[in-house]
Every structure is written in structure tokens, then in C-alpha cells.
Amino acid sequence: MAYIQFLGAAGTVTGSKHLINTSFDGDGRGGIQILVDCGMFQGQKPWRERNWQELPIPAKEIDAVILTHAHLDHCGWIPRLVKEGFRGPIYATPATIDLCGVVLPDSGHLQEEDAAFYNKIKKTKHDPALPLYTLAEAQNCLHYFQAVQFGETMQLSPEISFRFVHAAHILGSSMAEVTLNISGQARRMLFTGDIGRVRDANVAPGKVVHSGPQEGETADVLVMESTYGNRQHPKDDPRPALAKAISQTVQRGGSVVVPAFAVERTQKFIFMLKELMEAGQIPKVPVFCDSPMAIKAVEIFLKHTEEYSDETKRLIGQYGSPLTWPGFSFASTAQDSKKINDAHYPCIIISSSGMVTGGRILHHLALRLPEPKNTVIFIGFQAPGTRGFTIKGGAPEVKIFGDIVPIRAQITALEQFSDHADPPELLEWLRTFKNKPAVTYLVHGEPSASSQLRDLMTKELGWNVQVAQWLQKAEVN
Ligand SMILES: [Zn+2]
Structure with missing residues (x-):
């Protein structure tokens, strides 16, 4: 019996990994095995420890990976999969491949840095602490990527094919329509x-991708994310609140620190800063985009014009490449990054990782969190167990580099x-489906978010919805 097994992002928002086994002989052999996404677990320790566990099937027995997008919680375990013996193709859209080309080596670099740090301070139970994978191993896995265009059908074996359609989540992001032929009958996952x-730029200002998720889908089995299953986004424009937070911080001589994913989210944000500066709504203070991939990230962003919203097209047409803007600096080297610490004048620092789980944001926050004049602005989701979640939640202190750092800076979060998509947007999208899926499995959500979304979908749509459990095998028949 063909089945889907949830190897990650079940009961949590990270570690997305869904195995499709097309075997019809009941023992899991004979068919082919495809992994949809291969993400890293992040957040609380019990989850992160799963990054070190072996998969229920040997990596070398997996035939291919279908990757939806370049966030680490969807792609960050790929180098480990290859390290453990996977040698098949990794299918992704061209923009996703470009993004993985910077995101994965950066992740390997961070893993190595973390291991070296823990070995240095000896604050580890593991002796020596090891990286999950190295920079070189992350670079090596890039050879296995194969580009698949949106809408192109890829036949993986006589019984299974897939194609990517737009997910409108980040640059290059896709949903995977997988078609399985069982005894002459097609089943769509x-x-x-x-x-x-969804398709309404007004509710998501600064949105890069244009058209909302692909509408009019059909599915027999739907495997759907539920990150925001229990919360709605504010519908107001974030710009006035952003301008106010920045202006007030600058007035009291402080700096603004923004944790943000280095690719796309950062670029989207700096275009907004540029516009506010040009409109005279915030002072023209120096802006530092601090990431080892800072310059490359801008180049990838500017390359993939096919995905832009009209607003993004207009902004790029008007202001050109951020790399040429006066007052905006892109720190690529560690030295450039450390120099930002010397900036005792008001400035805006945007650095990753977005959930403060690692990266250069750590040293910026260690330096600037203790000062009440500074402000930290969160513009992204913070998973429970991450430092970002702790800081955003109003904790009095946070542990960084093994030290307790007091939190006295102002903390602001802009959810827009x-x-x-939030629940009303998800329902709007689901109502465009051409059929009612036989079953929907909710993944990629905290338990309360997934269960509330399940209840809402059952009530509003009358669909059969279940919350996926870790390692659960769901039959496809
Ligand atoms: Zn994502």
C-alpha cells in the first residue's frame, strides 16, 4: 500500500520531511521513496536533537527529494541526508536552487562555528561537539539539485510524477502536486x-511574490501547513508603526536591530526603509545589512523578476539596486560585521538568523539588548524555544554565547x-478547490494551531481533516 509518512513538522513548525512510499507490496519495498522537503528541526532541544537521529529508512534508499522552498526548516537537513548516503536528484525551482546555494553553505558554516564555540568554552556534554554538517558538505550537496520550472511535469517512475505550482510564500516557493497511479487510477497528493x-496586496504590504497560491487545485490527499492556524494577521499598514518605532529610537540616540531571514525578507524590508526615508517619515540613518551572504542575497533577489508583485517592480524601477544606495552597507566579511559594533550613533542593523537561533544577529543583540535606548523589531515568525521567541515574549533576559544578557531594549513586533496565510486567507484559498479531498493532514504547526485550524476547516468546509502525528503512516489508496 502506498503511504505518506510524516518524518518532521508534525507537532511543530520545523523539520518538514514527508516521505512518500509507492510500494504496493506492503513491506515498504518494491516501490520508490520520495522525500517532500528535508528540513532541519529548530527551536526547543528535544526537537533539535531529532536532527541527529537517523531516518526510519536509510538515506541511500530514498530515490529523490522534492523541495518546496529555501527556508531552513524545509531544506536545512539536505546536506545531512547527502552525508548519510542519499545520492538522488533534489528537484526545486530555479529561484529555490539559487537561494539554497547561499542558505545551505551558510548553515554549514554556522554549524561549524557553533561546534567550535562549544568546544572552546567546554559547555557541552558532547566531547567534542560536532557540526551536523560542514560548509564543505553543504556545498557538496548542491551538485544534486535539478531545476524544475513551475508547471513542468516530472515523471519520476511509471507510477509517480509531480509538478510545482506557485505557493506565493517566498521567492521560488512552490507547492508540489504529486500524482500517483494505482492500478490505472490516478491519485493526487x-x-x-x-x-x-492570498491575492490582495493590501493585506500584506511589501509582499514580493505576486499572485497568491495557485487556485482551483484538486487533491485526494492534502498535506497542508498550519503555522498560523490559530491567529489572524493584523490588517493595517505596518509602515506608520515602523516609522514611529524607528524615529523614537533615533530621537533617544538608540539603534534599531531587526532579526530577519537574509534573503528576500531583508530585501523587502530595506525597500520599505528606503521609501520611508525618501518620504521623510524616518531619519536617514545608516542601514547595515549584516550577513555573510548580504551581497549575493541582493543579487538573487534582483535576478528573479518573474516572481515580483507590481509593488516590487515599481520599487526596483524607482530606486534600482540597493547595493548602490548611499547610507546602506552590506557587510559580507566577519570584519565588516564586527565594525558595526563600533557604531555608537543611531543606525539600523538587519541581520540573521531571523529567529535568533544563530548567526551574526547574536553579537548585535548581545551588545544592544542591555541598553534601554535601543529597539529590537521582529518582522517574522518566532518558533517556541528559539531566542527570538524568548525576547519577543517579554523575558527579562536571554542566553547568548553561554552568557545571560539582560533585555532592557524596547521590543516591538510587526506581524503584517x-x-x-492566516485562517481566513486559508479558507479563501481552500474554497477555490475543485473537489473535497478525501483527507487533509495538517502539518507544520504548533499543536494548538493545527487543532484549531482542523476544527475550523471541519466546521466551515465539512472536510475530513486530521492533525498529522510524527512518524504516522497515512495510507494513500
Ligand atoms: Zn517557509
């Missing part, structure tokens, strides 16, 4: 990956920047 905001 739709894996949503992460679902972006979300790249995930």
Missing part, C-alpha cells in the same frame, strides 16, 4: 509547503510582514 498570502 498536494503538498502545500508553506502557503503565502508574515509570509504565511
Whole structure:
């Protein structure tokens, strides 16, 4: 019996990995095995420890990976999969491949840095602490990527094919429509990956991708994300609140620190800063985009014009490449990054990782969190267990580099920047489906978010909806 097994993002928002086994002989052999997404677990320790566990099937027995998008919680375990023996193709859209080309080596670099740090301070139970994978191993896995255009059908074996359709979540993001032929009958599985905001630029200002998720889908089995299953995004324009927070911080001589995913979210945000500056709504203070991939990230962003919203097209037409803007600096080297610490004048620092789980944002926050004059602005989702979640939640202190850092800076969060659809938007999208899926499995959500979305979908749509459990095998028949 063909089945889907949930190897991650079940009961949590990270570690997305869904195995499709097309075997018809009941023992899991004989068919082919495809992994949809191969993400890293992040957040609380019990989850992160799963990154070190072996998969229920050997990596070398997996035939292919279908990757929906380039966020680490969807792609960050790929280098480990290859390290463990996977040698098949990794299918992704061209923009996703470009993004993985910077995101995965950066992740390997961070893994190595973390291991070296823990070995240095000896604050580890593991002796020596090891990286999950290295920079070189992350670079090596890039050879296995194969580009698949949106709408192109890829036949993986006589019984299974797939195609990517737009998810409108981030640059290059896709949903995977997987078609399985069982005894002459086609079964459609739709894996949503992460679902972006619906077709209405007004509710998601600064949105890069244009058209909302692909409408009019059909699915027998729907595997759907539920990150925002229990919360609605504010519908107001975030710009006035952003301008106010920045202006007030600058007035008291402080700096603004923004944790943000280095690719796309950062670019989207700096275009907004540029516009506010040009309109005279915030002072023209220096802006530092601090990431080892800062310059490359801008180049990838500017390359993939096919995905832009009208607003993004207009902004790029008007202001050109951020790399040429006066007052905006892109720190690529560690030295450039450390120099930002010397900036005792008001400035805006945008750095990753977006959930403060690692990266250069750590040293910026360690330096600037203790000062009440500074402000930290969150513009992205913070998973429970991450430092970002702790800081955003109003904790008095946070542990960074093994030290306790007091939190005295102002903390602000703007939820409008979300790249995930909220429940009303999800219902709007689901109502465009041409059929009622036989079953929907909700993944990629905290338990309360997934169960509330399940109840809402059952009530509003009358669909058969279940919350996926970790390692559960769901039959496809
Ligand atoms: Zn995502």
C-alpha cells in the first residue's frame, strides 16, 4: 500500500520531511521513496536533537527529494541526508536552487562555528561537539539539485510524477502536486509547503511574490501547513508603526536591530526603509545589512523578476539596486560585521538568523539588548524555544554565547510582514478547490494551531481533516 509518512513538522513548525512510499507490496519495498522537503528541526532541544537521529529508512534508499522552498526548516537537513548516503536528484525551482546555494553553505558554516564555540568554552556534554554538517558538505550537496520550472511535469517512475505550482510564500516557493497511479487510477497528493498570502496586496504590504497560491487545485490527499492556524494577521499598514518605532529610537540616540531571514525578507524590508526615508517619515540613518551572504542575497533577489508583485517592480524601477544606495552597507566579511559594533550613533542593523537561533544577529543583540535606548523589531515568525521567541515574549533576559544578557531594549513586533496565510486567507484559498479531498493532514504547526485550524476547516468546509502525528503512516489508496 502506498503511504505518506510524516518524518518532521508534525507537532511543530520545523523539520518538514514527508516521505512518500509507492510500494504496493506492503513491506515498504518494491516501490520508490520520495522525500517532500528535508528540513532541519529548530527551536526547543528535544526537537533539535531529532536532527541527529537517523531516518526510519536509510538515506541511500530514498530515490529523490522534492523541495518546496529555501527556508531552513524545509531544506536545512539536505546536506545531512547527502552525508548519510542519499545520492538522488533534489528537484526545486530555479529561484529555490539559487537561494539554497547561499542558505545551505551558510548553515554549514554556522554549524561549524557553533561546534567550535562549544568546544572552546567546554559547555557541552558532547566531547567534542560536532557540526551536523560542514560548509564543505553543504556545498557538496548542491551538485544534486535539478531545476524544475513551475508547471513542468516530472515523471519520476511509471507510477509517480509531480509538478510545482506557485505557493506565493517566498521567492521560488512552490507547492508540489504529486500524482500517483494505482492500478490505472490516478491519485493526487498536494503538498502545500508553506502557503503565502492570498491575492490582495493590501493585506500584506511589501509582499514580493505576486499572485497568491495557485487556485482551483484538486487533491485526494492534502498535506497542508498550519503555522498560523490559530491567529489572524493584523490588517493595517505596518509602515506608520515602523516609522514611529524607528524615529523614537533615533530621537533617544538608540539603534534599531531587526532579526530577519537574509534573503528576500531583508530585501523587502530595506525597500520599505528606503521609501520611508525618501518620504521623510524616518531619519536617514545608516542601514547595515549584516550577513555573510548580504551581497549575493541582493543579487538573487534582483535576478528573479518573474516572481515580483507590481509593488516590487515599481520599487526596483524607482530606486534600482540597493547595493548602490548611499547610507546602506552590506557587510559580507566577519570584519565588516564586527565594525558595526563600533557604531555608537543611531543606525539600523538587519541581520540573521531571523529567529535568533544563530548567526551574526547574536553579537548585535548581545551588545544592544542591555541598553534601554535601543529597539529590537521582529518582522517574522518566532518558533517556541528559539531566542527570538524568548525576547519577543517579554523575558527579562536571554542566553547568548553561554552568557545571560539582560533585555532592557524596547521590543516591538510587526506581524503584517508574515509570509504565511492566516485562517481566513486559508479558507479563501481552500474554497477555490475543485473537489473535497478525501483527507487533509495538517502539518507544520504548533499543536494548538493545527487543532484549531482542523476544527475550523471541519466546521466551515465539512472536510475530513486530521492533525498529522510524527512518524504516522497515512495510507494513500
Ligand atoms: Zn517557509
